[in-house]
């Protein structure tokens with residue numbers, strides 16, 4: 001597990017963290033009935049109940065069975081039912097059919113979680129090795145990924161119900177997925193040069209963020225904030241979904257086949273747009289970041305706007321700007337973000353003519369929406385997956401997908417970081433995916 005590094009923590013801190021993450025999953029599932037937790041709306045999604053069980057299976061399979069003497073699995077069939085994609089662990093039940101599994105029900109899944117939790121606490125109390133603790137952390141990071149997936153998947157399932165039921169109707173302000181309004185667009189300008197990207201240090205990272213390595217950048221500009229719904233409406237009104245010259249061939253074919261006319265979850269209502277959210281349907285807010293767009297739509301929008309999508313090296317370089325881990329080497333300079341975080345600065349040369357708007361406060365790159373990059377999801381130079389079955393976690397998916405950066409409003413607090421590489425196929429629309437523009441300089 002040399003690729004999975006984590007800062008050593010006292011055991012009681014690890015146990016407390018374990019309980020916090022596990023409890024957070026249960027809190028997310030709490031508003032959902034047994035029926036809600038059983039439904040599966042498409043092959044890419046999984047029932048909420050399955051997420052709760054699968055995250056427990058991960059601890060059982062990779063920590064308790066190999067590492068705890070005398071551990072008894074909760075049920076002999078669960079290894080088959082709740083293995084997601086680990087070929088080296090054994091066969092598994094097909095993902096597209098997870099929604100037909102009525103039993104185990106949610107009470108049995110809760111018992112499964114309790115069984116695993118009790119054993120995990122015992123394991124963590126038994127002076128585990130650093131490698132074991134690193135695996136515990138991987139299991140927790142894995143569970144946090146599934147917390148976002150649980151919300152993405154239930155949102156899709158609820159959206160398929162003509163009644164458009166809300167996940168959290170009583171308190172829409174606290175429903176996960178509430179987006180913040182963003183300021184006016186400005187451009188951050190960067191000179192080219194040699195930069196470094198990838199994780200370093202002792203804090204946790206996934207293996208796909210390693211190793212840190214050099215990357216060469218040409219001069220580029222990066223938008224200070226994601227594209228908004230208001231801007232997306234301009235794209236729609238300008239025939240963005242009807243103009244093949246804006247689209248990649250595969251994207252155009254899919255958009256035609258599925259009759260795309262707006263982002264997923266947008267609903268035309270009496271001449272205006274509404275959007276389905278976890279708090280129910282409401283009017284589209286022009287000031288919030290657009291989300292639930294595919295790579296194809298993001299790319300078409302960028303072309304329409306006279307821009308392009310950023311590479312992941314550009315995105316990460318910009319995300320590190322102003323931090324003490326500044327990613328640019330000495331032969332490279334940043335010509336100044338439009339407005340520095342300390343309120344000083346600004347540059348005469350940085351306001352792009354493409355979208356002449358008032359200069360606003362520079363928005364952070366993290367949060368709100370995952371941002372499509374034009375970078376294919378592939379191995380960094382020198383990448384080595386972890387040995388054994390857990391090495392299937394990331395590496396075997398490095399084909400036919402694009403990297404997304406930044407985290408979203410559904411990502412658990414503290415889970416994402418500037419080097420974090422999320423990935424989805426170009427067609428995916430059900431993640432909280434948005435757009436940040438880039439441009440050549």
Ligand SMILES: [Fe+2]
Nearest residue numbers: 054084142146
């Ligand atoms: Fe998983």
